[in-house]
Amino acid sequence: MKLKCVRKIKFDAGHRLVNHESKCSNLHGHQYLAFITAVAPSLDGIGRIIDFSVIKDKVGGWIDKHWDHTTILFEEDTQTIEALSTLTWNKPLFIFPYNPTAENMAKYLLEVVCPKVLEGTGVTVSKVQLWETENCYAEAEISECSCKKGK
Numbered sequence: 495m496k497l498k499c500v501r502k503i504k505f506d507a508g509h510r511l512v513n514h515e516s517k518c519s520n521l522h523g524h525q526y527l528a529f530i531t532a533v534a535p536s537l538d539g540i541g542r543i544i545d546f547s548v549i550k551d552k553v554g555g556w557i558d559k560h561w562d563h564t565t566i567l568f569e570e571d572t573q574t575i576e577a578l579s580t581l582t583w584n585k586p587l588f589i590f591p592y593n594p595t596a597e598n599m600a601k602y603l604l605e606v607v608c609p610k611v612l613e614g615t616g617v618t619v620s621k622v623q624l625w626e627t628e629n630c631y632a633e634a635e636i637s638e639c640s641c642k643k644g645k
Contacts, residue, residue, distance in 0.1 A: 497537065498620070501549035503528045505562035509594040512571050521565070521574065524626050528557065528603065531621035532612075544617045552611040553603070553619075566594040596632035600624040604634040 508523040530553050534543045564585040567575050578587055592598040600622045608619035618636070625631040 496533070497543060499532050499543045499546065499549075501530045501532070501546050501553070503530060503550065503554045503557055505557050507561050507563070507588075508565040510567060510571065510574055511595060512568050512593050526561075526599075527623075527625040527631075528553075528600075529621075529623040529625075530603070530608065530619055531623075532617045533620045534617045544612075544615060548615065549612075552615075553608060556607050556611050557603075560588050564588050566590050566599070568593045596624045596626040596630070597634070600632045600634040604636065 504525065504527050506523060506525050508521060510521045511518045513519070530549055532543050532549060537543060564583075564587060565578060566588045567578070567590060569575075569589050569591055575587065575589065590598070590602070592602070603624070604619060604622045608622070612619065621633065621635040623631050623633045
């Protein structure tokens with residue numbers, strides 16, 4: 495049997511897709527939904543993988559600080575970064591190492607953010623679903639989970 499727990503995190507952000515063939519090459523925004531799936535080698539003394547509030551505080555806290563109500567831009571999108579840097583913002587732009595597609599954002603949460611913020615909890619995030627609209631989402635998943643007993 496494999497047990498998982500999933501926490502939903504909602505945030506709003508703007509982005510622009512460099513070299514997109516259509517309207518997504520324009521600066522625009524989404525109300526994103528991230529579904530964070532956590533696994534662990536065993537349940538804790540209460541019978542949980544991890545308390546849902548820990549995922550909310552750690553992963554949701556990172557998202558709130560870095561992505562919520564800001565603009566996520568590809569580091570190579572220098573023209574847009576330069577133009578937006580002249581404006582006054584309550585939050586800095588988030589300069590992303592990839593084009594900020596839903597796929598790249600899900601991958602970044604899975605491979606970079608979640609391991610960092612959940613370090614020391616004994617929990618691994620095995621999958622991230624990132625919904626960009628109510629009809630479209632991207633998913634990043636670890637194919638081999640190192641959270642199994644004995645590994």
